Amino acid sequence: MIKRLAIIGVGLIGGSLARALRAAGAVGEVVGCGRALPNLEKALELGVVDTFTQDPAEAVAGADMIFVAVPLGAMRGVFETIRDHLHPQAIVTDGGSVKGSVVMDAIGAFGTLPPRLVPGHPIAGTEHSGVEASFAELYHHRRVILTPLPETDPEALARVTAMWETAGADVTCMSVAHHDEVLAATSHLPHMLAFGLVDTLARMRENDEIFRYAAGGFRDFTRIASSNPVMWRDICVANREALSAMLARFGVEMTDLAESIRHADGERLLEIFARAKAARDRYLDSAR
Amino acid sequence: MIKRLAIIGVGLIGGSLARALRAAGAVGEVVGCGRALPNLEKALELGVVDTFTQDPAEAVAGADMIFVAVPLGAMRGVFETIRDHLHPQAIVTDGGSVKGSVVMDAIGAFGTLPPRLVPGHPIAGTEHSGVEASFAELYHHRRVILTPLPETDPEALARVTAMWETAGADVTCMSVAHHDEVLAATSHLPHMLAFGLVDTLARMRENDEIFRYAAGGFRDFTRIASSNPVMWRDICVANREALSAMLARFGVEMTDLAESIRHADGERLLEIFARAKAARDRYLDSAR
Numbered sequence: 001m002i003k004r005l006a007i008i009g010v011g012l013i014g015g016s017l018a019r020a021l022r023a024a025g026a027v028g029e030v031v032g033c034g035r036a037l038p039n040l041e042k043a044l045e046l047g048v049v050d051t052f053t054q055d056p057a058e059a060v061a062g063a064d065m066i067f068v069a070v071p072l073g074a075m076r077g078v079f080e081t082i083r084d085h086l087h088p089q090a091i092v093t094d095g096g097s098v099k100g101s102v103v104m105d106a107i108g109a110f111g112t113l114p115p116r117l118v119p120g121h122p123i124a125g126t127e128h129s130g131v132e133a134s135f136a137e138l139y140h141h142r143r144v145i146l147t148p149l150p151e152t153d154p155e156a157l158a159r160v161t162a163m164w165e166t167a168g169a170d171v172t173c174m175s176v177a178h179h180d181e182v183l184a185a186t187s188h189l190p191h192m193l194a195f196g197l198v199d200t201l202a203r204m205r206e207n208d209e210i211f212r213y214a215a216g217g218f219r220d221f222t223r224i225a226s227s228n229p230v231m232w233r234d235i236c237v238a239n240r241e242a243l244s245a246m247l248a249r250f251g252v253e254m255t256d257l258a259e260s261i262r263h264a265d266g267e268r269l270l271e272i273f274a275r276a277k278a279a280r281d282r283y284l285d286s287a288r
Numbered sequence: 289m290i291k292r293l294a295i296i297g298v299g300l301i302g303g304s305l306a307r308a309l310r311a312a313g314a315v316g317e318v319v320g321c322g323r324a325l326p327n328l329e330k331a332l333e334l335g336v337v338d339t340f341t342q343d344p345a346e347a348v349a350g351a352d353m354i355f356v357a358v359p360l361g362a363m364r365g366v367f368e369t370i371r372d373h374l375h376p377q378a379i380v381t382d383g384g385s386v387k388g389s390v391v392m393d394a395i396g397a398f399g400t401l402p403p404r405l406v407p408g409h410p411i412a413g414t415e416h417s418g419v420e421a422s423f424a425e426l427y428h429h430r431r432v433i434l435t436p437l438p439e440t441d442p443e444a445l446a447r448v449t450a451m452w453e454t455a456g457a458d459v460t461c462m463s464v465a466h467h468d469e470v471l472a473a474t475s476h477l478p479h480m481l482a483f484g485l486v487d488t489l490a491r492m493r494e495n496d497e498i499f500r501y502a503a504g505g506f507r508d509f510t511r512i513a514s515s516n517p518v519m520w521r522d523i524c525v526a527n528r529e530a531l532s533a534m535l536a537r538f539g540v541e542m543t544d545l546a547e548s549i550r551h552a553d554g555e556r557l558l559e560i561f562a563r564a565k566a567a568r569d570r571y572l573d574s575a576r
Contacts (some may be wrong), residue, residue: 185492192545195561200537240550246488254484258532283486
């Protein structure tokens with residue numbers, strides 16, 4: 001049971017966690033904090049929060065659980081603001097898509113890694129954003145990855161795990177570095193390909209006509225290129241090491257493919273396509 | 289009105305055209321032709337064809353319209369087989385995803401480009417294949433691109449246009465080279481990225497775990513990597529010139545992106561992502 005939950009950043013991610021914990025009767029009071037007043041007023045109106053403030057320091061005062069769900073670029077500023085206002089027993093966790101940068105931001109702001117900070121990443125979301133898009137079931141059967149460090153207090157980890165399970169999520173733990181590699185492979189790289197593909201076409205002279213002939217498959221394939229550019233800039237900068245390594249791997253693969261196409265090497269192409277299809281079909285099956 | 293329609297290759301594409309024309313009462317008799325006997329028997333059972341044969345030469349005898357819907361790698365063989373059996377007034381059209389190679393195959397088989405050959409490409413399909421997946425509405429409001437050549441008989445072009453319109457499609461004409469460039473950009477390149485991405489991940493040591501954490505977005509993004517490897521090998525070889533040019537363009541884009549990430553150049557990343565998002569959103573709107 002959480003007595004006072006502070007949500008710093010009351011959008012889809014933060015708002016949905018508040019709603020889920022409320023629905024489960026697992027939280028006493030919810031304090032919302034954010035920069036945009038209209039969004040906070042909407043959160044109050046929707047019953048997602050009980051009170052709100054625009055000052056993170058005020059929001060965390062008296063809170064036993066703090067969930068920081070702000071863009072990666074704003075993490076360090078939030079940590080610096082709340083640092084001297086946290087209750088000694090307060091647990092801080094976050095929802096950032098990159099964990100190495102959040103850990104570095106925390107060390108930068110706190111001087112050392114706080115034992116009651118539990119870095120986390122709920123793998124969930126929709127195409128919509130803002131508190132109006134939030135709903136209590138967002139985390140049902142979705143994965144939440146927690147990346148505790150050797151310094152992390154086991155009791156804090158257990159409480160954050162329980163919180164996410166109460167929200168309906170499946171919680172897994174892995175190292176910070178491994179999280180950032182897995183996400184670079186399965187999320188950050190695909191987003192780069194979608195942005196890169198659409199931008200390549202947009203820069204072609206006849207781009208209007210080209211987009212006109214793009215069929216349904218193209219639409220699905222590039223959907224993620226409609227994601228928030230600022231969020232993705234932050235993710236790329238924050239995870240540049242792991243993402244650069246993935247881009248290099250992918251570059252080697254595409255050079256091989258391009259060479260095989262240029263030389264009309266049908267055997268090699270068939271081998272690549274068949275291996276990819278087998279992996280995709282195997283993954284599809286296992287994900288069912 | 290088509291008196292006798294020969295469908296060479298009675299799968300999703302060929303079967304759906306037969307069904308659509310039948311439903312519109314626009315065809316007298318449909319002769320199916322293919323290599324797999326069970327599929328032809330199924331086509332007869334489903335009422336998609338009136339008769340069938342495994343010999344293309346027999347199928348085209350007496351037909352006034354012939355639709356060749358075989359894999360690109362089989363086009364030339366079909367053209368060679370039917371060459372001496374076509375009625376002088378018979379019209380031949382096809383459904384190949386690459387038009388330059390079909391034209392070259394026709395010239396190779398016929399010695400010269402037959403005036404009553406109208407190269408075409410219906411931009412339609414589903415994830416399923418075979419005659420059982422065919423349905424009369426597949427082409428409703430879908431684009432069909434015809435690529436007539438200077439040698440093409442205008443009356444043959446008009447009849448093929450009318451046939452596709454009867455099936456519910458929107459018909460556009462463009463040059464062979466332009467078709468192959470547009471499709472390289474909007475279909476062939478995206479498929480290469482999907483195959484390349486899945487194969488890159490499949491080749492990583494921890495691939496099972498990586499696929500386990502791939503969320504919904506990844507699933508959508510890589511769906512097209514489940515496409516038929518043989519069909520895609522044929523498309524890559526047939527359209528290698530235009531596809532190689534697109535892969536090179538995309539490679540330049542990704543090198544730029546990778547450099548910006550490596551140097552944490554947030555401004556440049558934001559510019560690329562914002563331009564891509566704007567193009568994607570504009571395209572989405574215009575496609576509605």
